Amino acid sequence: MKAIDHTLYDFPGREQFSVDESMRIPATHLKTWTTEVLSAVGLSDDHAVIMANVLVESDLLGVDTHGTYKIGLWVKRALHHGSNPKAKFNVVHETPTTAVIDGQAGFGQVMGDLAMNLAMEKADAVGNGFVVVRNSTSFTAARYYTLKAARAGKIGIALTNADPVAAPYGGRTPMLGTNPWCIAVPGEEFPIVMDTATTVSNWTKLVVHLNEGSRIPDGWALNAAGEETTDPQAAMNGSVLPAAGHKGYAFGLFADILTGVLGGGAFLNQVLSYGYVDQPMNTSHFLGAISVDGFMPVQQFKQRIWEMVKALKESEKAPGTEEIRVPGERTHQIYKERSKEGIPIEPRRLQNMLAISHALSIKAPI
Numbered sequence: 001m002k003a004i005d006h007t008l009y010d011f012p013g014r015e016q017f018s019v020d021e022s023m024r025i026p027a028t029h030l031k032t033w034t035t036e037v038l039s040a041v042g043l044s045d046d047h048a049v050i051m052a053n054v055l056v057e058s059d060l061l062g063v064d065t066h067g068t069y070k071i072g073l074w075v076k077r078a079l080h081h082g083s084n085p086k087a088k089f090n091v092v093h094e095t096p097t098t099a100v101i102d103g104q105a106g107f108g109q110v111m112g113d114l115a116m117n118l119a120m121e122k123a124d125a126v127g128n129g130f131v132v133v134r135n136s137t138s139f140t141a142a143r144y145y146t147l148k149a150a151r152a153g154k155i156g157i158a159l160t161n162a163d164p165v166a167a168p169y170g171g172r173t174p175m176l177g178t179n180p181w182c183i184a185v186p187g188e189e190f191p192i193v194m195d196t197a198t199t200v201s202n203w204t205k206l207v208v209h210l211n212e213g214s215r216i217p218d219g220w221a222l223n224a225a226g227e228e229t230t231d232p233q234a235a236m237n238g239s240v241l242p243a244a245g246h247k248g249y250a251f252g253l254f255a256d257i258l259t260g261v262l263g264g265g266a267f268l269n270q271v272l273s274y275g276y277v278d279q280p281m282n283t284s285h286f287l288g289a290i291s292v293d294g295f296m297p298v299q300q301f302k303q304r305i306w307e308m309v310k311a312l313k314e315s316e317k318a319p320g321t322e323e324i325r326v327p328g329e330r331t332h333q334i335y336k337e338r339s340k341e342g343i344p345i346e347p348r349r350l351q352n353m354l355a356i357s358h359a360l361s362i363k364a365p366i
Helices: 027-040 045-060 068-079 108-126 143-150 203-212 232-236 246-261 298-313 329-341 347-360
Strands: 023-025 090-094 098-102 128-136 154-160 181-185 192-196 283-291 343-345
Touching: 023 027, 027 045, 027 068, 027 347, 045 068, 045 108, 045 143, 045 329, 045 343, 068 347, 098 108, 108 128, 108 143, 108 154, 108 283, 128 246, 143 154, 143 181, 143 192, 154 246, 203 232, 246 283, 343 347
Parallel strands: 098 128
Antiparallel strands: 023 343, 090 098, 128 283, 154 181, 154 283, 181 192
């Protein structure tokens, strides 16, 4: 990771376009543009639609560092052959409840979506399905896949390993990725979803702070010497810290076991940074779906979830707290607001979109 800088998400020629203010773009327009871009760099029509949907839905969910924010990077990876736009979803081993997929160095958004579809098909048939993908690229926002399952009346599970940015607890050499865990369950009004990296911060947030010229909070990262730092550049050259110390380290390690090790793929620092745009990442993903109706009717489960949510929200609040929320509630509210008012696009991302549009001779989304 040491050779990767804060411009990795930028597309060549960005500086030629002057943009001073943020603007909102309707999700439908952004999906159309993103699909055209991905088709232009080699993805099949079906795969371009899938990947565009994953990226823009991530924007709608408020996961701003994981959606179209990185579109310049994905285009560069396709053009420089680090990711294979022609990759097939190749099943290398399968049972009624499990499957192992070779992603053929394809885009993780496509492989992750197809893997969750397969897991859900198995859950419909036999009650649960678990699919591991190897030889893939970052699949970005884990909650996209689990919410898909939850909205279909299933418990969705998504884990992935990633390029090494985090040292093991007590160490200073990056060996583990941010390695998120995500679980979503059906809910009465909205799914309840836990989506958390196993590190205090993801690496993209360091890039955001560096681009903004701001310091990172205390307790986020170490420099290359293993000392705590608030300098985002020093953190990028060092290591982000595991969340909750040894506990986050353990969760990150087991994410790597259930993805790279179990799937026969790369693990620990065998996984390469996506910033090396001409080389495959070799990430692995774990997608699972469990049918709720194997335990009780889905509507009964949703009612019980609603009772739990109601009890939590009506419990006594600490001084200064206006509202107790449950995981997934804020995402639900952001999704409704952005679906109505459009997705906020900051100047730097818009500059990248204009540069990509110009390079690929595609109409800009504004």
